[in-house]
Each structure stands twice: as C-alpha cells, then as structure tokens.
Amino acid sequence: RAALDRATVLLSMTKGGKRIDNAWGSGGGQQSVKHLVKEIDMLLKEYLLSGDVLEAERCLQELEVPHFHHELVYEAIVMVLESTGEKTFKMILDLLKSLWRSSVITMDQMKRGYERVYCEIPDINLDVPHSYSVLERFVEECFQAGIISKPLRDLCPSR
Secondary structure: OHHHHHHHHHHHOOOHHHHHHHHHOOOHHHOOHHHHHHHHHHHHHHHHHHOOHHHHHHHHHHOOOHHHHHHHHHHHHHHHHHOOOHHHHHHHHHHHHHHHHOOOOOHHHHHHHHHHHHHHHHHHHHHOOOHHHHHHHHHHHHHHOOOOOHHHHHOOOOO
16 A cells, blocks of 8 residues: 555656656666667677676666567677677677576577678678678677577578
8 A cells, every 4th residue: 555655646746757767667668769779788888898797687687678688689799790809709709608598688589689680781791891701700609609509600691
C-alpha cells in the first residue's frame, strides 16, 4: 500500500514521470533506441580506455535490454574496423569472448550483430578502405575463440 501511495504522490507532481525515473529508474524497454545506442557507444569507449571487462559487462546488464545486445556486437565490430592498431582488435575480441562465455550475449544476439555488419560492410568500406580484410581477420579470430559458429563465419563477405 505504501508503494502505491508513493507512486500516486510522484505522479501527481509536475514532471511526475521524470521524478519516477529518478526515484525508481526507467526499465531498459522504456528507453529510446537513440539513447541506448549512445549508452552502448559510451560503454565501449569507456571499456577501451579502462580495459575492465567486468565493468563493461555490468554496465551492459544494467541497461536491461538483452533484446538489444546485438547493437553492442555491431558497434564493437565497427570500432574494430575503424581502428588503426591491434589494441582495439584484441580488446574487443576479449570483450566479446567474455560476454559470450558468461552468456550475457546470446547466440541469437551475437548472430544479429555480425549479420548487421555483414550487410553494411560495403558502406563501411567506403569510409574505411581496408575494412573487408580487417573484418575477415576478426571474424576468423572470433571463430577460433569459439564466439561464433562456422556457418556464421562462412557468411562473412570478402572482397
């Protein structure tokens, strides 16, 4: 009863919805796609600076959007394609390996993320000239690490 009374008070206040978000938080499904993409991008950038896999995993889980984890996979692979050194390549490989082994990212979400990259690689290649070869190498490393299946590896487009 106390929770219902509290909710009534919060909703009756001006900007009640915003106050509820601040008091109880908004669930993952209630957040806009644009906001989630921004959060995932920040999570990945922070991970690349800190190297803290457990923190990245915790932050991803706090978003409460397991149906949107393909976005992290997609954005992470695009970061690898756009990077110039081996550091990002290795760190993203380690992150995906950890998220896969801990079952935070499901096979379906992993597959969806890779398939999105596969579909968009012609456009990515316009901005990042060697993206096909980097993608092929990354996909092969992911397959060797057990992150993706052979059929998904075999779908990787090549030049």
